[in-house]
Amino acid sequence: MSASTDVYLEGLERQDFAEEFAVGAGILRRCEWHVGFYYQDSWDLEPMYRKAAWLFKRGEISSRLFDGQKDLTDTLKAVVEEAPFECPRCEKLRTEG
Numbered sequence: 001m002s003a004s005t006d007v008y009l010e011g012l013e014r015q016d017f018a019e020e021f022a023v024g025a026g027i028l029r030r031c032e033w034h035v036g037f038y039y040q041d042s043w044d045l046e047p048m049y050r051k052a053a054w055l056f057k058r059g060e061i062s063s064r065l066f067d068g069q070k071d072l073t074d075t076l077k078a079v080v081e082e083a084p085f086e087c088p089r090c091e092k093l094r095t096e097g
């Protein structure tokens with residue numbers, strides 16, 4: 001029971017880290033109205049991968065969270081690919097209004 005909880009929490013941390021990183025790299029954008037919602041703002045992922053690889057090599061990204069550079073970039077890729085093109089709540093408001 002506790003083991004699966006740990007894995008779940010670790011997954012959240014990785015997800016949170018990847019989201020923050022993608023926001024910092026200008027790939028994802030936070031909705032200014034809805035806390036915790038992100039959408040994709042750029043499609044050029046190469047600069048983000050390069051920055052991630054560089055920081056990981058320098059040890060500035062915790063290897064506790066990521067098994068290696070590929071694990072890190074795979075997580076970033078997944079977060080960006082899962083992000084909508086528009087904040088889902090804004091879209092809902094817009095289509096209902």
Ligand SMILES: [Zn+2]
Pocket residue numbers: 031032033034037087088089090091
């Ligand atoms: Zn929104």
